[in-house]
Amino acid sequence: MTMARLSTAAWSLSAVPVGILLVGCSASVDVGTSTPKMSSGKLATIVAEKLAATTGQPKPDITCPEDLAGKVGTTTRCTLTADDGSTLGVTVKVTSVDGDQINFDLEADSTASPAPN
Template sequence: MPMARSTTVTWSLSALAAGALLVGCSASASVGGSESKLSKDKLSATVAKKLAETTGQPEPDVTCPEDLAGKVGTETRCTLTAGDGSTLGVTATVTSVDGDQINFDIEADDKASPAAN
């Protein structure tokens, strides 16, 4: 029943996207040090944790390709990958910076991309 699993995974990603959009997901992280940027690894972990909290689902696999600069309006695109390889885009946008604390909004795309064959 591979089709059923694929449908379930797609539904889960769609539910995650809808949950993140409906709740208005925001997060913040301390960057530490003298540079005002959040490392891509810490950003990935923070986005995954916040999406899990918002949707009530387990932490998804999130990968962010670059650090997030601590400047209001800066954004980066991350990718949430499901077990079947389907993906969902997630945007992190800096809303404010308070010392070494970067506050940002998280918005998931409303549609998942199927796994590449």
């Protein structure tokens, strides 16, 4: 049986046991700076693809509020939103930078937030 999307509860059950995922990707460089940055849109796409690949489920709806600076230790929070409106946080942390390539870990929260009433 194939599901179009998982509920947040299902995502939390399927994504959390995966633990931390190491993801390597290319990043674009902002003109005038020496620190590479990945746009929030590109980051959201990569996070969704990696979660889908790891869980074997369709790509979830992910949003990331800010660009990711290519500096080791930098973190940002992205949000997975389920069809029912509930959400699950995903922490992204830069682990290494090699030129324009930013490598980072993903860690999904263990508990989902219910949809607003």
